[in-house]
Amino acid sequence: MDPIRAALDAETGQVEPHGEAITRRLSDMKGYYLDSAAEARLVDEANPVLYEVFPLDVPEEEGHVLCGTTVIHPGKVGTEYFMTKGHFHENDRSAEVYHTLRGLGYLLIETGDGRAEHCEMKPGSVCYIPPGWAHRTVNVGQGPLVFFYAMPGDAGHDYGSIELRGGFREVVVEESGLPVVQPSGGRQ
Ligand code: S6P
Ligand code: ZN
Numbered sequence: 612m613d614p615i616r617a618a619l620d621a622e623t624g625q626v627e628p629h630g631e632a633i634t635r636r637l638s639d640m641k642g643y644y645l646d647s648a649a650e651a652r653l654v655d656e657a658n659p660v661l662y663e664v665f666p667l668d669v670p671e672e673e674g675h676v677l678c679g680t681t682v683i684h685p686g687k688v689g690t691e692y693f694m695t696k697g698h699f700h701e702n703d704r705s706a707e708v709y710h711t712l713r714g715l716g717y718l719l720i721e722t723g724d725g726r727a728e729h730c731e732m733k734p735g736s737v738c739y740i741p742p743g744w745a746h747r748t749v750n751v752g753q754g755p756l757v758f759f760y761a762m763p764g765d766a767g768h769d770y771g772s773i774e775l776r777g778g779f780r781e782v783v784v785e786e787s788g789l790p791v792v793q794p795s796g797g798r799q
Contacts, residue, residue, distance in 0.1 A: 615667055621712040624682035624757040630668030635661050637688065640696060642774075645782060645795075646689030653688055660684060661693045675764030682757050683716065683750040690784040692716075697747025697779055699723070701767025707740040707760060709748070714756035717792060719779050720744045723772070727780040729792050732758065745773060749783040751790035 619626050636658050637650065644650045653659065666679035686693045697719070700707070709718060709732070716732040722744055730738040732748065740746050750756035773779065782795045 612670070615669070617667055619680060619712075619759070621757060624663070624665060624680040624712070624755065626665040626667065626680055628668065629665045629679060631666070633664040633666075635663075635696070637661055643694075643696065643778065644688040644691050645784075646691065649689035659686060659693075661686070662695055669764065671764050671767075673763070673765040676761050677764050677766065678759065678761040680712070680757060680759055681748065682755050683714075683748060684755055685714075685750055685753055687785060690786070692749050692751050692783050692785065692790065694749040694783070695747050696770055697745055697773050699745045699769040699772050700742070700762070701769045702763070702765055704742050705763045705766035706742050707746065707762035707766070709738045709740065709746075710759045711736045712757045712759060714750060714754055715752035716756040716758075717749045717751060717783050717790070719747045719749065719781050719783070719792075721780050725780075729781060732756065745779070747773075747779055751783060751785075 617626050638654050638658050662683040664681050669675050669677055711732040718730040718732055718738050721727040781792050783790055783792050
């Protein structure tokens with residue numbers, strides 16, 4: 612293949628040119644939020660776009676580096692902030708790097724055997740997600756959360772293991788107007 616030259620707008624998260632973009636609405640995440648009544652109401656009212664992914668057009672093969680931007684829009688479902696589905700990599704030897712470009716958020720990471728940690732996301736912060744750690748991002752700001760990601764071409768996405776576990780061990784909710792990271796309790 613030929614080299615790729617692209618332009619990344621750190622304000623909007625747009626990457627041009629890009630490969631096939633992903634758009635996830637609330638209806639694509641049934642059962643992911645704590646407050647299922649609030650979730651159902653919001654799906655009926657507006658079914659908002661929660662996040663978009665703009666990847667460079669790179670083959671999903673060993674030896675390549677998949678990369679691009681994710682843009683999480685601001686908002687909440689009940690008291691829980693908009694977030695990504697979250698996943699393990701199918702290939703559990705695959706790490707990933709996140710570099711935040713705009714906004715405020717948290718990166719929740721956890722292992723299959725019970726370790727849970729989180730990283731603050733703000734412009735300039737970098738988090739290295741080691742192999743074997745599931746990852747989910749949460750936008751706690753007033754505007755979009757934009758970050759650049761890079762991972763091995765053959766990493767793959769495993770969403771099923773998270774769904775089977777009933778979600779992540781930590782959740783991010785608003786309490787008295789502020790974001791709080793707390794144990795999800797009872798969801799495992
Ligand atoms: C890919 C990378 C991100 C996420 C994106 C959406 O490995 O971590 O591009 O795919 O933030 O998250 P999810 O969990 O819906 O794929
Ligand atoms: Zn990933």
